[in-house]
Each structure stands twice: as C-alpha cells, then as structure tokens.
Amino acid sequence: MTNTEVRSGRDILRIALRRNRGAMASGTLLMGSYQGAETAVPILLGAIVEFALRGGELSSLGLALLALGLVMATVSYSWRFGMRVLQKANTTEAHRWRVAVADRGLQPVARDVDLKSGEVLTIATEDADQTADIIEVVPLLVSSTVSVVITGVVLAVISVPLGVLVFAGTATILVVLSVLSRRIGASTQTQQAKVARAGAKVSDLIAGLRPLHGFGGSYAAFQAYRRVSTEAKKQSIVVARVNGVYAGAALALNSLLAAAVTLWAGLLTFQGQISIGQLVMAVGLAQFLIEPLKMFAEMPKYVMIARASAERMALVLAAPPLMTPGVEEPGPDSELEFSSVTHGSLQDLTFSVHPGEFVAIAAYQPQAAAELASVLSVEVPPASYQGVVRVGKRELASLTIESVRTHLLVNPSHHEVFAGTLRDNVDPSGTSKLVDAAVDAAMLTDLVALHSDGLDYAVRDRGANLSGGQRQRLSLARALAANPEILVLHDPTTAVDAVTEQLIARNITSLRRGRTTIVITSSPALLDVADRVIVLDSGTVTGSGTHRELLSRDSDYQLAVAR
Known part of the structure; x- marks a missing residue:
C-alpha cells in the first residue's frame, strides 16, 4: 500500500470496507437470517397461542411447533457461522493494518507529526484492531435494521399505531445516540493519544534506565512518566464517564420504547382491538426489540471509535516519504x-x-x-x-x-x-x-x-x-x-x-x-x-x-x- 492511497481516516475505513465486501455480504446475509429468525420466534408463538385459543387441530399445532424448531435452529447456526465469517475478516483486516503501519514505521518517512516509537506501537496494535471493528459493525447494523423493520411491519399489521411507534421511537433513539457518540469519538481519540504518549514515555524510560541511574536522574524521569500517565488516566475516566452516560441513555431509551409498545398493546387488547394471540406477538416483539435496539445503540459508538483510530493510523500511513526512491539497481562493482x-x-x-x-x-x-x-x-x-x-x-x-x-x-x-x-x-x-x-x-x-x-x-x-x-x-x-x-x-x-x-x-x-x-x-x-x-x-x-x-x-x- 502506498501512502498516496491513504490521506485520512476515511480513506482507511473505505479501503477496509472495500476489500472485505465478500465477507461482509456473507456475514450480513447470515446475521440478517439470525435477526429475521429471532423476530419470527415471538410471531410464531403468538400464532400458536391464537391457533390454540381457536381450537385448531393437533396436527396443525405440531407443524407450527416444527416450524418453531426450524426457526430456533436457524437462529443458532446463522449466528454461529455469521460471526465466524465476520470475526475472521475482522482479524485478517486488523493484521493487514498492523503490517502496513509496521512497514511504514520501518521506512524512511518525513513525519510532520511528533510520533515516537512507543506511539507507533500503540497505533499498530490497538488502533489497528479498533479500526478493523468496522468490518463487524456494518453487517450487525444492517441485520439490526432488518429486525427492526420486520418488527415494525408486523406490529403495523396488528395495529398501525404500534408500527408507527416502533419506527418513530427507533429514529428518536438513533438521533439521541448519534449526538452522544460524537462526544465518545472525540474523547476516545484524545485518550488514545495520551495513552500512546504514556507508552512512548515508559519505553524511553526503560531504554535509558541504566544511564538514568548512573547520573541520578531516575526519580525525575519517573516523575515525568507519572505526569504523563496521570493525564492518560484522567482522560480514560472522562471516556468511561461518557461511555456510562451513553450506555445508560441507550438502555433507558430502549426499555422505554419496549415498555411503551407493551403497554399500548395491552391497552388495545383490553379495548378489544387486537386478540390475545396478537398481544403475545406484540409483547414478544417488544421484548425482542431490545436486542437489535441495543446493537443500534452500540454501533454508532464503535463507528466513532473506529474513525478515531483510523485517523491516528493515517498520521503514520499518510506521512510523506523522506525521499522518492529511484528505480535503478547499483552497478556490478562496489565502489x-x-x-x-x-x-x-x-x-x-x-x-x-x-x-x-x-x-x-x-x-x-x-x-x-x-x-x-x-x-x-x-x-x-x-x-x-x-x-x-x-x-x-x-x-x-x-x-x-x-x-x-x-x-x-x-x-x-x-x-x-x-x-x-x-x-x-x-x-x-x-x-x-x-x-x-x-x-x-x-x-x-x-x-x-x-x-x-x-x-x-x-x-x-x-x-x-x-x-x-x-x-x-x-x-x-x-x-x-x-x-x-x-x-x-x-x-x-x-x-x-x-x-x-x-x-x-x-x-x-x-x-x-x-x-x-x-x-x-x-x-x-x-x-x-x-x-x-x-x-x-x-x-x-x-x-x-x-x-x-x-x-x-x-x-x-x-x-x-x-x-
């Protein structure tokens, strides 16, 4: 990879997504099947309850139970193989970026940014791993969208207001969380920089420990490291606080939407507008909705973290070369x-x-x-x-x-x-x-x-x-x-x-x-x-x-x- 391919973190994410199209397509299909099958479980349970209340035949009930078993098997295997595909692609992509950063670190480049070897090491490990997470984030986000759409459509068939509530509530949650995720991205980028600085400082300290002891400078060096490490600790606390607010807000909003759907469905049942079987479907879908909404809540955070890590990798990968190498080979003699x-x-x-x-x-x-x-x-x-x-x-x-x-x-x-x-x-x-x-x-x-x-x-x-x-x-x-x-x-x-x-x-x-x-x-x-x-x-x-x-x-x- 030449540094002309990478100018910013967006380029890194675009390259990662482009060269994992096949794995992401397969993973999205499998994870979409998983989410679709999960959504089908409460629907089938509601249908079975409705069928039983209406006095259906046992043979038909047996077929419904068989269908439920097939759906559960789909849930199990689609998740298993879908995550296997995505995690393999994620691990492979992280390896590629680690190699790319290490390769650039070994080449003579003129860096406009002040990056020490310890910081490059952090970029080549933690940032490479977090950037590669985008490979899993996109398919999980798409599959979560599938489940939310199916849930909203089914609830709209049961009662139009229920479907509207799901779509409107999901959109509101995403807007609120997208605002919070930007704060997480900015805080995480600052944290990564300060942690990398602390790593570089301790690397320098270890390398110079002998001469530091020799002229009595070890205490001053340790104090310098303590200051840098303290800054990293304080920023980590800031990130943890923001993540806590984000997770709490996501859980509260998701639970609020699920409770609203459940209560509304119960009210409609008391009013005789929907049946008991449809109530079971609605309550089951409302409870199930928490999982895809949780994914919705987490994905923007991971996207912002991946972008922050990609921007740090771009500091190394987009650094201009120290020189433009030639194309010739030395002559046969050794003068x-x-x-x-x-x-x-x-x-x-x-x-x-x-x-x-x-x-x-x-x-x-x-x-x-x-x-x-x-x-x-x-x-x-x-x-x-x-x-x-x-x-x-x-x-x-x-x-x-x-x-x-x-x-x-x-x-x-x-x-x-x-x-x-x-x-x-x-x-x-x-x-x-x-x-x-x-x-x-x-x-x-x-x-x-x-x-x-x-x-x-x-x-x-x-x-x-x-x-x-x-x-x-x-x-x-x-x-x-x-x-x-x-x-x-x-x-x-x-x-x-x-x-x-x-x-x-x-x-x-x-x-x-x-x-x-x-x-x-x-x-x-x-x-x-x-x-x-x-x-x-x-x-x-x-x-x-x-x-x-x-x-x-x-x-x-x-x-x-x-x-």
Missing part, C-alpha cells in the same frame, strides 16, 4: 563515491572508496561522523544535501531503497539488540552462511561458550542481560554475517578493551577481504589495519594515507587518534 557533498557540518566532501578496499575515516568532530553515517544510510534524502553520492557508479537518489539496503549496509553506533536468541540477533533472516565466522570475527565466542545453549542462548529485550561490550560485539557480528557488497561500520569497538579491539580489527580485515569496507572510527587498532585512512576535519577531507604515514607527518592526527 563508493562522494562528490562535493555539503550537509550540516559536512562541507564540500569529496572522496572515493575503490571496490574491495578497506578504508577508515577518522572524523575529528563526532557530529561530522554521525552526519556521514546518516547520509550513507539514506536517513537524509539526497534532495536535502548538495553534491552527489554514488554507489556502484550510480547516483544514490536513482536507486531503489531495497537495492541500497541489500548492496550497502550501515551498522550504526548505537548497536540495537532484540529479544530472541544470540543466533536470531546475528542472523535475523536465517540465511547467512557466515554466522560462525562472524561470531569468531566479532570476538563473541566467549559469550557463546559461557552458556550451555550456545547461540541459542536467550537474549532479553534490548539485550538487558548482556553487557555494553557484548551488545556491541553482537551488533558487529550481525553486520559481518550479512556480508553486503559495501559495509559501513560506525564506531564498532568503543565498548571493548584494547586487546579485544586489536583482535577484532584483524578479524574484520580477514573476513572482509575482497569486499568494500568503510569504518568511521578513531580507534588506532582499526586505523592501523585499514588500506587507507581518510581524515575529516570540520567536515572536509584534510588528509589521506596509511595510519603510520599520517602519524609520521600530521601532528593534528597524532593528537586526535593516539592513545
């Missing part, structure tokens, strides 16, 4: 070229890395290193900077996102680790042939040997049961196992000791021999094994050569990298 690139602290940056070369980039300013990594990872759209970046002799802007991700891998410095096993983290796709070699090269063998499960050792969320150095080496092993044509490593050894760093540097050189490798680092061990070192100062190239050559002739370089 990387920067030509007069200016972005942030990068100034007229020009250099090239030849196929199979191991190049280290020593950036004196950390900001320049971070911005260089951002440009290479396409977090910065090519249209946002001056100059040209070429991969395989083709401009980065002309390449498809998929080909860039396959051909050029940038391993960030923050080394994300995921819940699962060590093996899942090293080889997420399960297709790498270099898992063991990558584990050895990243010096992760000690961690594997430490546990009896080996590579199947369970890793907690965000690598909570691993040290900082272990998480960094695990991230490095994952990058090496991917074995891309061009690999960019950003500070891959900052959390390991000097001896381990030396071994890792040699291992990377050996494992990546013949493949283009770029390391953005100030590590002497990595600089020393590189074929060439490119020096960046103030965002521009100020020197190039081997590590030892630069040490012998460049005093600034000595001060920057010597340890």
Whole structure:
C-alpha cells in the first residue's frame, strides 16, 4: 500500500470496507437470517397461542411447533457461522493494518507529526484492531435494521399505531445516540493519544534506565512518566464517564420504547382491538426489540471509535516519504563515491572508496561522523544535501531503497539488540552462511561458550542481560554475517578493551577481504589495519594515507587518534 492511497481516516475505513465486501455480504446475509429468525420466534408463538385459543387441530399445532424448531435452529447456526465469517475478516483486516503501519514505521518517512516509537506501537496494535471493528459493525447494523423493520411491519399489521411507534421511537433513539457518540469519538481519540504518549514515555524510560541511574536522574524521569500517565488516566475516566452516560441513555431509551409498545398493546387488547394471540406477538416483539435496539445503540459508538483510530493510523500511513526512491539497481562493482557533498557540518566532501578496499575515516568532530553515517544510510534524502553520492557508479537518489539496503549496509553506533536468541540477533533472516565466522570475527565466542545453549542462548529485550561490550560485539557480528557488497561500520569497538579491539580489527580485515569496507572510527587498532585512512576535519577531507604515514607527518592526527 502506498501512502498516496491513504490521506485520512476515511480513506482507511473505505479501503477496509472495500476489500472485505465478500465477507461482509456473507456475514450480513447470515446475521440478517439470525435477526429475521429471532423476530419470527415471538410471531410464531403468538400464532400458536391464537391457533390454540381457536381450537385448531393437533396436527396443525405440531407443524407450527416444527416450524418453531426450524426457526430456533436457524437462529443458532446463522449466528454461529455469521460471526465466524465476520470475526475472521475482522482479524485478517486488523493484521493487514498492523503490517502496513509496521512497514511504514520501518521506512524512511518525513513525519510532520511528533510520533515516537512507543506511539507507533500503540497505533499498530490497538488502533489497528479498533479500526478493523468496522468490518463487524456494518453487517450487525444492517441485520439490526432488518429486525427492526420486520418488527415494525408486523406490529403495523396488528395495529398501525404500534408500527408507527416502533419506527418513530427507533429514529428518536438513533438521533439521541448519534449526538452522544460524537462526544465518545472525540474523547476516545484524545485518550488514545495520551495513552500512546504514556507508552512512548515508559519505553524511553526503560531504554535509558541504566544511564538514568548512573547520573541520578531516575526519580525525575519517573516523575515525568507519572505526569504523563496521570493525564492518560484522567482522560480514560472522562471516556468511561461518557461511555456510562451513553450506555445508560441507550438502555433507558430502549426499555422505554419496549415498555411503551407493551403497554399500548395491552391497552388495545383490553379495548378489544387486537386478540390475545396478537398481544403475545406484540409483547414478544417488544421484548425482542431490545436486542437489535441495543446493537443500534452500540454501533454508532464503535463507528466513532473506529474513525478515531483510523485517523491516528493515517498520521503514520499518510506521512510523506523522506525521499522518492529511484528505480535503478547499483552497478556490478562496489565502489563508493562522494562528490562535493555539503550537509550540516559536512562541507564540500569529496572522496572515493575503490571496490574491495578497506578504508577508515577518522572524523575529528563526532557530529561530522554521525552526519556521514546518516547520509550513507539514506536517513537524509539526497534532495536535502548538495553534491552527489554514488554507489556502484550510480547516483544514490536513482536507486531503489531495497537495492541500497541489500548492496550497502550501515551498522550504526548505537548497536540495537532484540529479544530472541544470540543466533536470531546475528542472523535475523536465517540465511547467512557466515554466522560462525562472524561470531569468531566479532570476538563473541566467549559469550557463546559461557552458556550451555550456545547461540541459542536467550537474549532479553534490548539485550538487558548482556553487557555494553557484548551488545556491541553482537551488533558487529550481525553486520559481518550479512556480508553486503559495501559495509559501513560506525564506531564498532568503543565498548571493548584494547586487546579485544586489536583482535577484532584483524578479524574484520580477514573476513572482509575482497569486499568494500568503510569504518568511521578513531580507534588506532582499526586505523592501523585499514588500506587507507581518510581524515575529516570540520567536515572536509584534510588528509589521506596509511595510519603510520599520517602519524609520521600530521601532528593534528597524532593528537586526535593516539592513545
């Protein structure tokens, strides 16, 4: 799904309804049969009573009872299969929207709204589920309409005023509840936003718990979360209050209409205008009418909740792309070229890395290193900077996102680790042939040997049961196992000791021999094994050569990298 298909929550609901037409038609037919059969029960009972009072034959009474049994069977099976069809469609549609939101969250997009990862998670779960409820709402609303129409027509046949009372009362109830449902929709949308903010806040808090403890900021962080959570709680109370008013009003109005029909039918019976059998029909239909009216009462609320959730999903799905990807594939070689690139602290940056070369980039300013990594990872759209970046002799802007991700891998410095096993983290796709070699090269063998499960050792969320150095080496092993044509490593050894760093540097050189490798680092061990070192100062190239050559002739370089 492209973001051009979704501009608002209405578009999301329209798409959901359109691609579930078949299931909704089947569900509506079955649920309509259920409601029609339910309506037939009091009608048949009234007919049986009328027949018995008039002294009908037993054989005819038996046929009537058989018809009643068939109607009850229809009630049971039509509900069972109708709900099965609708709930399957609902679940499938929710899954589609969860995948769509997750897919958009993984793509580089320029969001005009301030959505954090925790909020996107809420949108991809709760909002996706609530939006998909529209698949059930429409058929249930239609089937409820069928039962109300049948009830009104039958009561009109018995007595025209009774039929008019049902139709007029139903219309009045719908008008009153539609007004209340708008309040529910607005309150729910606000609640969803505040709950999502609280989820994002606690996600950030957990991610930064260690450093927060380190500088004594945990109490202030907890207080900040408490404020956000309190706001969400207060809004949830508002929503609960509005829902309570809505449910109470719906129940009162429905009961009032059923009581009015019952009393009027009783009055007509006393006046001799309708028979006892017709009274049984009218009272039975009045009692039955509460269920479809209850559905009528609930459906507008669910519609408004679905619309509110769809509008929140649209914030993600309608977000403009960070860039318009190209259609080309990289060339057959693995050359990387920067030509007069200016972005942030990068100034007229020009250099090239030849196929199979191991190049280290020593950036004196950390900001320049971070911005260089951002440009290479396409977090910065090519249209946002001056100059040209070429991969395989083709401009980065002309390449498809998929080909860039396959051909050029940038391993960030923050080394994300995921819940699962060590093996899942090293080889997420399960297709790498270099898992063991990558584990050895990243010096992760000690961690594997430490546990009896080996590579199947369970890793907690965000690598909570691993040290900082272990998480960094695990991230490095994952990058090496991917074995891309061009690999960019950003500070891959900052959390390991000097001896381990030396071994890792040699291992990377050996494992990546013949493949283009770029390391953005100030590590002497990595600089020393590189074929060439490119020096960046103030965002521009100020020197190039081997590590030892630069040490012998460049005093600034000595001060920057010597340890």
